[in-house]
Amino acid sequence: VRAIPESTTEKPVSEESDITEVYDSSEDGTYSYNGTKSTTCPCGWRYKNKSNAKIIGGKETQVNEYPFMVSLVNRTSNGRICGGCIISPMHVLTAAHCDFPPMSAVIGEHDVRVSGETNATMKIDIKNFIKHTNFTKYLLQNDIAVAVLSEQISFSAKVGPACLPSERPVLNNRIVKALGWGLLSTTRNISSAVLREVNLKVVDSATCSHHYYDLNPISDTQFCTYAKNRDTCEGDSGGPILWLDPEINRYTLVGIVSFGKSCATIVPGVNTEVSSFINWIQ
Known part of the structure:
Protein backbone atom coordinates (compact mmCIF):
# COMPACT_ATOMS: atom_id res chain seq x y z
CA VAL A 1 0.00 0.00 0.00
CA ARG A 2 1.63 3.22 -1.04
CA ALA A 3 1.32 6.86 -1.98
CA ILE A 4 3.54 7.91 -4.84
CA PRO A 5 2.36 10.64 -7.25
CA GLU A 6 3.46 10.08 -10.82
CA SER A 7 2.86 12.03 -14.01
CA THR A 8 0.83 10.58 -16.87
CA THR A 9 -0.92 11.76 -19.99
CA GLU A 10 -4.00 9.60 -19.55
CA LYS A 11 -7.38 11.07 -18.72
CA PRO A 12 -7.62 11.41 -14.93
CA VAL A 13 -10.32 9.95 -12.77
CA SER A 14 -12.80 12.58 -11.61
CA GLU A 15 -11.70 14.61 -8.60
CA GLU A 16 -14.90 13.39 -6.97
CA SER A 17 -13.09 10.09 -6.54
CA ASP A 18 -10.36 11.64 -4.39
CA ILE A 19 -10.11 10.51 -0.78
CA THR A 20 -8.85 12.52 2.18
CA GLU A 21 -7.88 11.50 5.70
CA VAL A 22 -11.27 12.74 6.88
CA TYR A 23 -12.97 9.68 5.44
CA ASP A 24 -12.07 6.56 7.37
CA SER A 25 -14.50 3.71 6.96
CA SER A 26 -12.72 1.80 9.70
CA GLU A 27 -13.96 4.29 12.26
CA ASP A 28 -17.45 5.43 11.37
CA GLY A 29 -18.79 3.14 8.65
CA THR A 30 -19.54 4.11 5.09
CA TYR A 31 -20.97 7.61 5.01
CA SER A 32 -21.27 7.48 8.83
CA TYR A 33 -24.42 5.41 8.44
CA ASN A 34 -25.35 3.47 11.55
CA GLY A 35 -27.20 0.26 10.78
CA THR A 36 -29.80 -1.40 12.94
CA LYS A 37 -28.93 -5.02 12.23
CA SER A 38 -26.78 -7.12 14.53
CA THR A 39 -24.82 -10.30 13.94
CA THR A 40 -23.38 -13.08 16.04
CA CYS A 41 -21.19 -14.29 13.18
CA PRO A 42 -17.59 -14.54 14.48
CA CYS A 43 -15.91 -12.69 11.63
CA GLY A 44 -14.69 -9.30 10.47
CA TRP A 45 -13.80 -7.78 13.82
CA ARG A 46 -10.95 -5.37 14.67
CA TYR A 47 -8.48 -5.84 17.49
CA LYS A 48 -7.83 -2.49 19.15
CA ASN A 49 -4.78 -1.38 21.14
CA LYS A 50 -3.30 2.00 22.00
CA SER A 51 -0.72 2.47 19.23
CA ASN A 52 -1.54 3.81 15.78
CA ALA A 53 1.38 5.57 14.11
CA LYS A 54 0.62 7.84 11.17
CA ILE A 55 2.56 7.32 7.95
CA ILE A 56 2.99 9.93 5.21
CA GLY A 57 0.34 9.37 2.58
CA GLY A 58 -1.19 6.48 4.48
CA LYS A 59 -1.41 4.85 7.86
CA GLU A 60 0.31 2.06 9.73
CA THR A 61 -2.20 -0.28 11.28
CA GLN A 62 -2.20 -1.19 14.92
CA VAL A 63 -0.55 -4.49 15.79
CA ASN A 64 -3.04 -7.26 14.93
CA GLU A 65 -5.75 -4.66 14.28
CA TYR A 66 -7.00 -6.65 11.30
CA PRO A 67 -6.97 -10.27 12.52
CA PHE A 68 -7.75 -11.74 9.10
CA SER A 150 -1.37 -27.80 6.45
CA GLU A 151 -2.85 -27.21 9.92
CA GLN A 152 -5.71 -25.29 11.45
CA ILE A 153 -5.43 -21.71 12.64
CA SER A 154 -6.34 -21.22 16.28
CA PHE A 155 -8.67 -18.23 16.31
CA SER A 156 -8.36 -15.57 19.01
CA ALA A 157 -9.06 -11.86 19.42
CA LYS A 158 -5.92 -11.23 17.33
CA VAL A 159 -6.46 -13.86 14.62
CA GLY A 160 -9.70 -14.68 12.85
CA PRO A 161 -11.60 -14.58 9.54
CA ALA A 162 -13.10 -11.73 7.58
CA CYS A 163 -16.79 -11.97 6.74
CA LEU A 164 -17.77 -13.13 3.26
CA PRO A 165 -20.58 -11.32 1.41
CA SER A 166 -23.94 -13.09 1.34
CA GLU A 167 -24.89 -11.08 -1.76
CA ARG A 168 -23.24 -8.52 -3.99
CA PRO A 169 -23.07 -5.19 -2.16
CA VAL A 170 -23.66 -1.94 -4.05
CA LEU A 171 -20.23 -0.38 -3.72
CA ASN A 172 -20.02 2.20 -6.51
CA ASN A 173 -18.61 5.42 -4.99
CA ARG A 174 -18.32 3.74 -1.60
CA ILE A 175 -15.20 3.72 0.56
CA VAL A 176 -13.28 0.46 0.93
CA LYS A 177 -10.02 -0.41 2.65
CA ALA A 178 -6.89 -2.15 1.35
CA LEU A 179 -4.16 -3.69 3.51
CA GLY A 180 -0.65 -4.76 2.66
CA TRP A 181 3.13 -4.75 3.01
CA GLY A 182 3.63 -3.77 -0.63
CA LEU A 183 5.84 -1.18 -2.29
CA LEU A 184 5.97 2.31 -0.80
CA SER A 185 7.70 3.70 -3.88
CA THR A 186 8.12 2.27 -7.38
CA THR A 187 11.12 4.50 -8.03
CA ARG A 188 13.10 3.18 -5.05
CA ASN A 189 11.60 -0.33 -4.93
CA ILE A 190 11.04 -0.13 -1.17
CA SER A 191 8.44 -2.34 0.48
CA SER A 192 6.79 -1.56 3.79
CA ALA A 193 8.12 -3.41 6.82
CA VAL A 194 4.85 -2.84 8.68
CA LEU A 195 1.28 -3.57 7.72
CA ARG A 196 -0.36 -0.48 6.23
CA GLU A 197 -3.90 0.47 5.33
CA VAL A 198 -5.36 2.85 2.78
CA ASN A 199 -8.91 3.94 2.02
CA LEU A 200 -9.98 3.86 -1.63
CA LYS A 201 -13.14 4.71 -3.50
CA VAL A 202 -14.89 2.23 -5.81
CA VAL A 203 -14.95 3.60 -9.37
CA ASP A 204 -17.67 2.74 -11.88
CA SER A 205 -16.70 0.13 -14.49
CA ALA A 206 -17.19 2.44 -17.47
CA THR A 207 -14.70 4.97 -16.11
CA CYS A 208 -12.27 2.21 -15.24
CA SER A 209 -12.56 0.45 -18.60
CA HIS A 210 -11.51 3.68 -20.32
CA HIS A 211 -8.06 3.23 -18.78
CA TYR A 212 -7.82 -0.42 -19.83
CA TYR A 213 -9.07 -0.11 -23.41
CA ASP A 214 -5.85 -1.72 -24.68
CA LEU A 215 -6.51 -4.78 -22.53
CA ASN A 216 -9.93 -6.23 -21.76
CA PRO A 217 -12.98 -4.30 -20.56
CA ILE A 218 -13.55 -4.61 -16.83
CA SER A 219 -15.85 -7.60 -16.35
CA ASP A 220 -18.74 -8.10 -13.93
CA THR A 221 -16.43 -10.21 -11.76
CA GLN A 222 -14.06 -7.28 -11.24
CA PHE A 223 -14.25 -3.77 -9.81
CA CYS A 224 -11.89 -0.82 -9.65
CA THR A 225 -10.65 1.42 -6.86
CA TYR A 226 -8.92 4.78 -6.82
CA ALA A 227 -7.63 7.49 -4.50
CA LYS A 228 -5.45 10.44 -5.43
CA ASN A 229 -1.77 9.57 -4.88
CA ARG A 230 -2.73 6.37 -3.04
CA ASP A 231 -3.06 2.82 -4.20
CA THR A 232 -2.11 -0.80 -3.80
CA CYS A 233 1.14 -1.82 -5.46
CA GLU A 234 3.52 -4.72 -6.08
CA GLY A 235 3.49 -6.98 -3.05
CA ASP A 236 -0.10 -6.10 -2.17
CA SER A 237 -1.52 -8.53 -4.75
CA GLY A 238 -3.87 -11.12 -3.31
CA GLY A 239 -4.57 -8.94 -0.30
CA PRO A 240 -8.08 -8.03 0.83
CA ILE A 241 -10.31 -5.18 -0.24
CA LEU A 242 -12.60 -4.72 2.76
CA TRP A 243 -15.90 -2.96 3.22
CA LEU A 244 -17.09 -2.10 6.69
CA ASP A 245 -20.71 -3.13 6.40
CA PRO A 246 -22.53 -0.35 8.29
CA GLU A 247 -25.51 -2.59 8.99
CA ILE A 248 -23.49 -4.98 11.14
CA ASN A 249 -20.25 -3.00 11.70
CA ARG A 250 -18.10 -5.91 10.52
CA TYR A 251 -15.44 -6.08 7.81
CA THR A 252 -16.59 -7.93 4.72
CA LEU A 253 -14.13 -9.25 2.13
CA VAL A 254 -15.51 -7.71 -1.07
CA GLY A 255 -12.41 -7.79 -3.25
CA ILE A 256 -8.96 -9.23 -3.86
CA VAL A 257 -6.16 -7.01 -5.17
CA SER A 258 -5.48 -8.19 -8.73
CA PHE A 259 -3.59 -5.81 -11.04
CA GLY A 260 -3.05 -2.30 -12.35
CA LYS A 261 -1.08 -0.42 -14.97
CA SER A 262 1.05 1.39 -12.43
CA CYS A 263 0.93 2.49 -8.81
CA ALA A 264 -0.68 5.68 -7.45
CA THR A 265 -1.28 7.20 -10.88
CA ILE A 266 -4.60 8.45 -12.25
CA VAL A 267 -5.38 4.89 -13.39
CA PRO A 268 -7.60 2.88 -10.99
CA GLY A 269 -6.50 -0.49 -9.70
CA VAL A 270 -8.44 -3.64 -10.62
CA ASN A 271 -9.74 -6.11 -8.04
CA THR A 272 -11.50 -9.47 -8.17
CA GLU A 273 -15.12 -9.12 -6.99
CA VAL A 274 -15.50 -11.79 -4.29
CA SER A 275 -19.29 -12.21 -4.18
CA SER A 276 -19.22 -13.42 -7.80
CA PHE A 277 -17.27 -16.46 -6.63
CA ILE A 278 -19.05 -17.38 -3.39
CA ASN A 279 -20.45 -20.64 -4.78
CA TRP A 280 -16.98 -21.60 -6.02
CA ILE A 281 -15.36 -20.71 -2.69
CA GLN A 282 -17.87 -22.74 -0.70
Whole structure:
Protein backbone atom coordinates (compact mmCIF):
# COMPACT_ATOMS: atom_id res chain seq x y z
CA VAL A 1 0.00 0.00 0.00
CA ARG A 2 1.63 3.22 -1.04
CA ALA A 3 1.32 6.86 -1.98
CA ILE A 4 3.54 7.91 -4.84
CA PRO A 5 2.36 10.64 -7.25
CA GLU A 6 3.46 10.08 -10.82
CA SER A 7 2.86 12.03 -14.01
CA THR A 8 0.83 10.58 -16.87
CA THR A 9 -0.92 11.76 -19.99
CA GLU A 10 -4.00 9.60 -19.55
CA LYS A 11 -7.38 11.07 -18.72
CA PRO A 12 -7.62 11.41 -14.93
CA VAL A 13 -10.32 9.95 -12.77
CA SER A 14 -12.80 12.58 -11.61
CA GLU A 15 -11.70 14.61 -8.60
CA GLU A 16 -14.90 13.39 -6.97
CA SER A 17 -13.09 10.09 -6.54
CA ASP A 18 -10.36 11.64 -4.39
CA ILE A 19 -10.11 10.51 -0.78
CA THR A 20 -8.85 12.52 2.18
CA GLU A 21 -7.88 11.50 5.70
CA VAL A 22 -11.27 12.74 6.88
CA TYR A 23 -12.97 9.68 5.44
CA ASP A 24 -12.07 6.56 7.37
CA SER A 25 -14.50 3.71 6.96
CA SER A 26 -12.72 1.80 9.70
CA GLU A 27 -13.96 4.29 12.26
CA ASP A 28 -17.45 5.43 11.37
CA GLY A 29 -18.79 3.14 8.65
CA THR A 30 -19.54 4.11 5.09
CA TYR A 31 -20.97 7.61 5.01
CA SER A 32 -21.27 7.48 8.83
CA TYR A 33 -24.42 5.41 8.44
CA ASN A 34 -25.35 3.47 11.55
CA GLY A 35 -27.20 0.26 10.78
CA THR A 36 -29.80 -1.40 12.94
CA LYS A 37 -28.93 -5.02 12.23
CA SER A 38 -26.78 -7.12 14.53
CA THR A 39 -24.82 -10.30 13.94
CA THR A 40 -23.38 -13.08 16.04
CA CYS A 41 -21.19 -14.29 13.18
CA PRO A 42 -17.59 -14.54 14.48
CA CYS A 43 -15.91 -12.69 11.63
CA GLY A 44 -14.69 -9.30 10.47
CA TRP A 45 -13.80 -7.78 13.82
CA ARG A 46 -10.95 -5.37 14.67
CA TYR A 47 -8.48 -5.84 17.49
CA LYS A 48 -7.83 -2.49 19.15
CA ASN A 49 -4.78 -1.38 21.14
CA LYS A 50 -3.30 2.00 22.00
CA SER A 51 -0.72 2.47 19.23
CA ASN A 52 -1.54 3.81 15.78
CA ALA A 53 1.38 5.57 14.11
CA LYS A 54 0.62 7.84 11.17
CA ILE A 55 2.56 7.32 7.95
CA ILE A 56 2.99 9.93 5.21
CA GLY A 57 0.34 9.37 2.58
CA GLY A 58 -1.19 6.48 4.48
CA LYS A 59 -1.41 4.85 7.86
CA GLU A 60 0.31 2.06 9.73
CA THR A 61 -2.20 -0.28 11.28
CA GLN A 62 -2.20 -1.19 14.92
CA VAL A 63 -0.55 -4.49 15.79
CA ASN A 64 -3.04 -7.26 14.93
CA GLU A 65 -5.75 -4.66 14.28
CA TYR A 66 -7.00 -6.65 11.30
CA PRO A 67 -6.97 -10.27 12.52
CA PHE A 68 -7.75 -11.74 9.10
CA MET A 69 -4.67 -10.37 7.27
CA VAL A 70 -2.14 -12.90 5.96
CA SER A 71 1.28 -12.61 4.35
CA LEU A 72 2.13 -15.31 1.80
CA VAL A 73 5.87 -16.00 1.82
CA ASN A 74 8.39 -18.34 0.26
CA ARG A 75 8.60 -21.34 2.56
CA THR A 76 12.42 -21.39 2.54
CA SER A 77 13.58 -17.79 2.19
CA ASN A 78 10.57 -16.12 3.87
CA GLY A 79 10.53 -13.64 1.00
CA ARG A 80 7.13 -11.96 0.75
CA ILE A 81 5.03 -12.93 -2.28
CA CYS A 82 1.46 -11.70 -1.80
CA GLY A 83 -1.22 -10.87 0.70
CA GLY A 84 -4.19 -12.99 1.63
CA CYS A 85 -7.23 -13.09 3.90
CA ILE A 86 -8.35 -15.74 6.39
CA ILE A 87 -11.81 -17.12 5.58
CA SER A 88 -11.77 -20.29 7.73
CA PRO A 89 -9.38 -22.11 10.10
CA MET A 90 -7.94 -23.99 7.10
CA HIS A 91 -8.34 -21.56 4.21
CA VAL A 92 -6.88 -18.27 2.98
CA LEU A 93 -8.37 -16.40 0.03
CA THR A 94 -5.90 -14.74 -2.33
CA ALA A 95 -5.21 -14.08 -6.02
CA ALA A 96 -4.60 -16.93 -8.45
CA HIS A 97 -1.54 -15.20 -9.91
CA CYS A 98 0.17 -15.49 -6.50
CA ASP A 99 1.01 -19.17 -7.08
CA PHE A 100 4.77 -19.44 -6.44
CA PRO A 101 5.34 -22.68 -4.52
CA PRO A 102 6.51 -23.70 -2.04
CA MET A 103 4.69 -21.16 0.11
CA SER A 104 3.67 -20.58 3.69
CA ALA A 105 1.05 -18.33 5.24
CA VAL A 106 2.16 -16.01 8.04
CA ILE A 107 -0.74 -15.01 10.26
CA GLY A 108 -0.78 -12.43 13.04
CA GLU A 109 2.12 -10.51 11.45
CA HIS A 110 2.74 -6.76 11.71
CA ASP A 111 6.39 -5.65 11.56
CA VAL A 112 8.41 -8.16 9.56
CA ARG A 113 11.66 -6.87 11.12
CA VAL A 114 10.63 -7.72 14.68
CA SER A 115 10.33 -11.26 15.99
CA GLY A 116 8.11 -11.83 18.99
CA GLU A 117 6.35 -8.49 18.53
CA THR A 118 3.05 -10.27 19.02
CA ASN A 119 2.25 -13.74 20.32
CA ALA A 120 -0.28 -14.15 17.50
CA THR A 121 2.32 -14.62 14.75
CA MET A 122 2.46 -18.11 13.26
CA LYS A 123 3.84 -19.56 10.03
CA ILE A 124 1.81 -22.37 8.47
CA ASP A 125 2.75 -24.24 5.30
CA ILE A 126 0.35 -24.18 2.36
CA LYS A 127 -0.36 -27.75 1.26
CA ASN A 128 -2.63 -26.99 -1.68
CA PHE A 129 -3.22 -23.91 -3.82
CA ILE A 130 -6.55 -24.11 -5.65
CA LYS A 131 -6.83 -21.62 -8.50
CA HIS A 132 -10.14 -20.88 -10.18
CA THR A 133 -10.52 -23.24 -13.12
CA ASN A 134 -11.16 -20.33 -15.51
CA PHE A 135 -8.21 -18.22 -14.37
CA THR A 136 -6.40 -16.72 -17.34
CA LYS A 137 -2.82 -15.79 -16.55
CA TYR A 138 -2.36 -13.08 -19.16
CA LEU A 139 -5.75 -11.38 -18.93
CA LEU A 140 -6.05 -11.92 -15.16
CA GLN A 141 -9.72 -12.85 -15.34
CA ASN A 142 -11.05 -15.00 -12.47
CA ASP A 143 -7.97 -14.05 -10.47
CA ILE A 144 -8.91 -15.85 -7.28
CA ALA A 145 -7.53 -18.82 -5.35
CA VAL A 146 -7.95 -20.67 -2.07
CA ALA A 147 -4.78 -21.58 -0.20
CA VAL A 148 -5.35 -24.73 1.88
CA LEU A 149 -3.24 -24.81 5.04
CA SER A 150 -1.37 -27.80 6.45
CA GLU A 151 -2.85 -27.21 9.92
CA GLN A 152 -5.71 -25.29 11.45
CA ILE A 153 -5.43 -21.71 12.64
CA SER A 154 -6.34 -21.22 16.28
CA PHE A 155 -8.67 -18.23 16.31
CA SER A 156 -8.36 -15.57 19.01
CA ALA A 157 -9.06 -11.86 19.42
CA LYS A 158 -5.92 -11.23 17.33
CA VAL A 159 -6.46 -13.86 14.62
CA GLY A 160 -9.70 -14.68 12.85
CA PRO A 161 -11.60 -14.58 9.54
CA ALA A 162 -13.10 -11.73 7.58
CA CYS A 163 -16.79 -11.97 6.74
CA LEU A 164 -17.77 -13.13 3.26
CA PRO A 165 -20.58 -11.32 1.41
CA SER A 166 -23.94 -13.09 1.34
CA GLU A 167 -24.89 -11.08 -1.76
CA ARG A 168 -23.24 -8.52 -3.99
CA PRO A 169 -23.07 -5.19 -2.16
CA VAL A 170 -23.66 -1.94 -4.05
CA LEU A 171 -20.23 -0.38 -3.72
CA ASN A 172 -20.02 2.20 -6.51
CA ASN A 173 -18.61 5.42 -4.99
CA ARG A 174 -18.32 3.74 -1.60
CA ILE A 175 -15.20 3.72 0.56
CA VAL A 176 -13.28 0.46 0.93
CA LYS A 177 -10.02 -0.41 2.65
CA ALA A 178 -6.89 -2.15 1.35
CA LEU A 179 -4.16 -3.69 3.51
CA GLY A 180 -0.65 -4.76 2.66
CA TRP A 181 3.13 -4.75 3.01
CA GLY A 182 3.63 -3.77 -0.63
CA LEU A 183 5.84 -1.18 -2.29
CA LEU A 184 5.97 2.31 -0.80
CA SER A 185 7.70 3.70 -3.88
CA THR A 186 8.12 2.27 -7.38
CA THR A 187 11.12 4.50 -8.03
CA ARG A 188 13.10 3.18 -5.05
CA ASN A 189 11.60 -0.33 -4.93
CA ILE A 190 11.04 -0.13 -1.17
CA SER A 191 8.44 -2.34 0.48
CA SER A 192 6.79 -1.56 3.79
CA ALA A 193 8.12 -3.41 6.82
CA VAL A 194 4.85 -2.84 8.68
CA LEU A 195 1.28 -3.57 7.72
CA ARG A 196 -0.36 -0.48 6.23
CA GLU A 197 -3.90 0.47 5.33
CA VAL A 198 -5.36 2.85 2.78
CA ASN A 199 -8.91 3.94 2.02
CA LEU A 200 -9.98 3.86 -1.63
CA LYS A 201 -13.14 4.71 -3.50
CA VAL A 202 -14.89 2.23 -5.81
CA VAL A 203 -14.95 3.60 -9.37
CA ASP A 204 -17.67 2.74 -11.88
CA SER A 205 -16.70 0.13 -14.49
CA ALA A 206 -17.19 2.44 -17.47
CA THR A 207 -14.70 4.97 -16.11
CA CYS A 208 -12.27 2.21 -15.24
CA SER A 209 -12.56 0.45 -18.60
CA HIS A 210 -11.51 3.68 -20.32
CA HIS A 211 -8.06 3.23 -18.78
CA TYR A 212 -7.82 -0.42 -19.83
CA TYR A 213 -9.07 -0.11 -23.41
CA ASP A 214 -5.85 -1.72 -24.68
CA LEU A 215 -6.51 -4.78 -22.53
CA ASN A 216 -9.93 -6.23 -21.76
CA PRO A 217 -12.98 -4.30 -20.56
CA ILE A 218 -13.55 -4.61 -16.83
CA SER A 219 -15.85 -7.60 -16.35
CA ASP A 220 -18.74 -8.10 -13.93
CA THR A 221 -16.43 -10.21 -11.76
CA GLN A 222 -14.06 -7.28 -11.24
CA PHE A 223 -14.25 -3.77 -9.81
CA CYS A 224 -11.89 -0.82 -9.65
CA THR A 225 -10.65 1.42 -6.86
CA TYR A 226 -8.92 4.78 -6.82
CA ALA A 227 -7.63 7.49 -4.50
CA LYS A 228 -5.45 10.44 -5.43
CA ASN A 229 -1.77 9.57 -4.88
CA ARG A 230 -2.73 6.37 -3.04
CA ASP A 231 -3.06 2.82 -4.20
CA THR A 232 -2.11 -0.80 -3.80
CA CYS A 233 1.14 -1.82 -5.46
CA GLU A 234 3.52 -4.72 -6.08
CA GLY A 235 3.49 -6.98 -3.05
CA ASP A 236 -0.10 -6.10 -2.17
CA SER A 237 -1.52 -8.53 -4.75
CA GLY A 238 -3.87 -11.12 -3.31
CA GLY A 239 -4.57 -8.94 -0.30
CA PRO A 240 -8.08 -8.03 0.83
CA ILE A 241 -10.31 -5.18 -0.24
CA LEU A 242 -12.60 -4.72 2.76
CA TRP A 243 -15.90 -2.96 3.22
CA LEU A 244 -17.09 -2.10 6.69
CA ASP A 245 -20.71 -3.13 6.40
CA PRO A 246 -22.53 -0.35 8.29
CA GLU A 247 -25.51 -2.59 8.99
CA ILE A 248 -23.49 -4.98 11.14
CA ASN A 249 -20.25 -3.00 11.70
CA ARG A 250 -18.10 -5.91 10.52
CA TYR A 251 -15.44 -6.08 7.81
CA THR A 252 -16.59 -7.93 4.72
CA LEU A 253 -14.13 -9.25 2.13
CA VAL A 254 -15.51 -7.71 -1.07
CA GLY A 255 -12.41 -7.79 -3.25
CA ILE A 256 -8.96 -9.23 -3.86
CA VAL A 257 -6.16 -7.01 -5.17
CA SER A 258 -5.48 -8.19 -8.73
CA PHE A 259 -3.59 -5.81 -11.04
CA GLY A 260 -3.05 -2.30 -12.35
CA LYS A 261 -1.08 -0.42 -14.97
CA SER A 262 1.05 1.39 -12.43
CA CYS A 263 0.93 2.49 -8.81
CA ALA A 264 -0.68 5.68 -7.45
CA THR A 265 -1.28 7.20 -10.88
CA ILE A 266 -4.60 8.45 -12.25
CA VAL A 267 -5.38 4.89 -13.39
CA PRO A 268 -7.60 2.88 -10.99
CA GLY A 269 -6.50 -0.49 -9.70
CA VAL A 270 -8.44 -3.64 -10.62
CA ASN A 271 -9.74 -6.11 -8.04
CA THR A 272 -11.50 -9.47 -8.17
CA GLU A 273 -15.12 -9.12 -6.99
CA VAL A 274 -15.50 -11.79 -4.29
CA SER A 275 -19.29 -12.21 -4.18
CA SER A 276 -19.22 -13.42 -7.80
CA PHE A 277 -17.27 -16.46 -6.63
CA ILE A 278 -19.05 -17.38 -3.39
CA ASN A 279 -20.45 -20.64 -4.78
CA TRP A 280 -16.98 -21.60 -6.02
CA ILE A 281 -15.36 -20.71 -2.69
CA GLN A 282 -17.87 -22.74 -0.70
